[in-house]
Amino acid sequence: MTLSYPSSPWRYPILQLSGFLVLVFLVVSLLTNTLGWFSPPVSVQMMLDLSSSTYDRDFKSGKSLMAAEIEAVKAYAKENALSPNPNNLSLAGFADLVQPITNNFSADSEAIATALEQAVQANIFKQVGGGTNLTLAVESGINSLSSQLERCKEMLVVTDGAANLSPTQILRAQSHRVKLNFLIVSQTIPHNLAQAARDTGGLALSADVQNIQSLITNRLRQKFSSNSKFVKFFLSLALISLMWMLLFPLDRLLQNFLQIRFDHAGRIALFNAVFWTMMTFWWMGLPALQGC
Template sequence: MLGIDSVSAYRRPFHLYPLFQIPLMFLGLFLVLAALFWLLGLGRPPVAVAIALDLSNSTYGDRFNAPGSVLESEIQAVNAYLDRNTPELLRQPNQVKVLGFAGVVRPLTEEFANNSEEVKEDLENALRRPGLEKSVIPGSTDLSRAINAGTDALSSREECRELLLVTDGQGDVSPTAIADATLNRVKLNSIVIGADAPALALAAVGTGGKYVSGNVNDLEQLFSNRFFGRFNSNLKWLIFWLACAWVALMWTLVLPFDRIILQGWRQMPMDMAGKIALGNAYFWTGLTPIIVWRIYKMLDLALPFLSQC
């Protein structure tokens, strides 16, 4: 009867077995897909963004859109966002519409457009429009009205719907405005300059958006990096393909783990080593989806294949 050493001598190298080769092929495939999605930006969602700017007189003082005012910083931040919203960076540039609000809401660009230069030109022309500052009733800040106007504008869009509101004021947000935004799948994102605005923070949480309280000097960075990156992220796909690669890696390592570590180094019997190696692969196959689900929930990401947003 042959001993264990004799049996081992006649076994084929582990890299010749399908149990090693097939997972290795899937591992390579998933890593290539992760690299392509990362390098080419594949999987980024189509996005429509309504930007609501606070035009109340607290944002500019005695002169509308005065140099150095909060309002001027708001406009510069919008332009910084539009500078990144180009075909060079995005396969599908965002559809953007700009609104101005105080006591009432006025459109600063008429339609959604993905041509950044056209949006900039329309915005500049609107800001030069005579009587604009008075037409928005600059002495008050109606956040609910601004949210409703943004929701109405986005409700007919087929893309992922993002409302980005920037204000230096505080006020109440009606539950109806939040409910309408949620019903129309509009995410409310807010930038509050100065003090916190708890009502907007709750509205952001309720609609799946993001709330930031910051300094006026941070507006350009928040618009062009944080929110632009958030709206156009394909992170959910990167996490998905890397998780698939991790599971494939665990199955690829079954035979090396069995032969080299357990039987070779730890001198375990063949049957016990095989069970442990397979058990490790099954363990990670079951645990990885749970970990990924928790990451998606923590980062507020939709599941791949089920939602484009």
């Protein structure tokens, strides 16, 4: 015995509503990805290596690392200012010592460019020494980001040194929810720094003078402002809606083609919708939207 439907399954309100929601969530996920909706508020502390090795001219490009860093940060700040939800940036130079370049966190690209020019004119590289004290740089960056209470915290360290980071600093970054990102120029990425980036949710990338600007303005800027979890969330809602939209068609398929009793077919179709709803929320549910 098969269930006699009073009308086509496609005319049931639950199926129509589910189909409508599938379309809505797909469109919202597309717009979120394209227009950058729901981008998190982010503060980025950039620590720029100004040790003596960064003054040397690169033989291929004729450009020093210090000059490349400055150009890359200016480009980042300029593109960042055009974003619907720009990051707040703070800059500091380091070698043996750490010297602030900006006084606070800001998204003002002109103010950031002016601060960089003033730092160069003031010979900031002479104030920070000639070595590479990475531990001190990260410590200073964490202290700076500790004031950014309501924002996601990202630190970017650009260096041509191969120094390691103490385990204490990695634990401190985790406790302050600071993501450590490293751009290692003309050096192999130390295992310690790669592990620190993974443990805190950051990236450790290898670079050279030629591509440093591209990595900072494109890959890292996109990573800092990523709203991918919201894109995945809306796609998850579309999948859930799709499973409920298929409730009656699946029930009819099980009855007519597999000759399953209508009561068993209904239970299987309902179980399928409930199962995928629970699994989808487990994989990417509301709790995943909390935090950075």
